[in-house]
Amino acid sequence: MPVILLAACVADGPGAEPGVASAPRGKTTYRCDDGARMVVENRGASVxxxxxxxxxxxxxxSPADSRIRYGAPPYALLLDRNEALLMKSGAAPNTCRR
Known part of the structure; x- marks a missing residue:
């Protein structure tokens, strides 16, 4: 089974709480570098x-208390503000933007 490593990003700038990541809530549409369109409905404990x-x-x-990292085979998703990093087993990571 392939190993997927995730790195967290944290919010910065005015009004950002140090060490707390930022991810959009609700339904968000992204365009990915490979041309795909991705819709993410963020429900907090799941997407x-x-x-x-x-x-x-x-x-x-993933882990259960995370609000930026999500995953279940074959996918892993990392959300941060206007970007998302989508990973799928056997494929190159794909950066997506709102």
């Missing part, structure tokens, strides 16, 4: 990920 017109996939927070 619903829809890639292009494929069936939605629910990814739980």
């Amino acid at each position: 619903i990920l829809t890639l292009d017109d494929n069936a939605p996939v629910t990814l739980p927070a």
Whole structure:
């Protein structure tokens, strides 16, 4: 089984709380570097990920108390402000932007 490593990003700038990451809540549409369209519905403890017109996939927070890292095989997702890093087993990481 492949090993997926995730790194967390933290918010900075005016009004940001030191050490606390920022991720958009609700439904957000991203355009990915590979041309894909990704919709993420952030529910806090989980997200619903829809890639292009494929069936939605629910990814739980990983670890359970995280609000920026989500994953379930074969996906891992890292959210931070206007960007998301999508990883899928066997594929190169894909950066997506709002």
